[in-house]
Amino acid sequence: MKNYKQLFSLVFIAAILFGCKRTSYQADNPNTLKEVFKDDFFIGTALSNKQINKTDTTTDSLISTQFNAITAENTMKAGLIHPVWGKFNFDAADKFVEYGKINNMYIVGHTLIWHSQLPPFVHTITNADSLKQFMELHIQTVGQRYASSIDSWDVVNEALNEDGTWRESVFYKLLGEDYIVEAFREAAKAAPNSALYYNDYNIEQPQKRAGTIKLIKKLQEAGVRIDGVGIQGHWNINNLPLNEIEESILEYSKLGVKVAITELDLGVLPNPWDLEGADVNQQFDGSVEMNPYPVQLPDSVSRLLADSYEQLFRLFLKHRDKISRVTLWGVNDGHSWLNNWPIRGRTNYPLLFDRNNQPKEAFQRIISIKNNSN
16 A cells, blocks of 8 residues: 555656646747747747736746747837936836846837827927927937847837828828938937838738838838838738738838738637727727637637638748748737727637647647648
């Protein structure tokens, strides 16, 4: 009997140790995203302040083990980092950069110029000279501070409408089209060693793609450096535009710039009025029909999510020579902004890891793509 008790104890301890290893995603595990795709492109995620501060050890272990690139989800936006004219708050941004350095990650700054999440004082500016001074001060101060740390900047974010025309932002209204030239020119001076990207959603769609191509050519014709374009990748499993994505990768690449998939997530919920894109200012009322999976995702939908991710990553691998980075917009489903957009309080499942940081079928599928090809 004593021997049986000892055997049971050993089995029990082994089970605990195996379980710990399974959920901690050890760095030497060859089946991690960053290891599997290390010869293809960076694999990144967006970090919130909680994750930057390492408040959850399990999530922190997942981030450092699975990803080799990070983007500041909100930390480096102007409203937070430059709340009052000439006064900067770098505490959170410094921690973000330090997180990337400690984990030997590719660090993405997001974003220098964006019409949303601006400090309130910007909306009180009524003349072009003052707005230009703000742009120069902001880009020079932030860019120079992290000139040796940030590998890539989203210099300008979401400057276009869905039809490819210029968004009527405060920058466009006062400075015209050339504000984007000035932004990239200042970024190139402030951060000469960082890759400079234009970032936007729906720019795989034909009209907005055409507008983005015009924007890139405008910068190139002005002799201003632009290194890449970021396709945000806020898509839905019920309408995944694979053909448009591939065409856009090819068209942007022809301009001599790299392509990054910068904010990838695949929504599984219905959208009100067949909404497309990622305009954070859009909100709608909720209903039971708009939140069909409040507890868990049905197997059939999980398989469709996995199918969609597999199709996407097969496409990305096909064009790995043109793609610099693929970044998931969040670490796990519980962290995703899609739980509150465009309807607050919904339960969405758009990422590769569930709310308990466990890999989903979608994760296994994209890992198997490379494993089966080797």
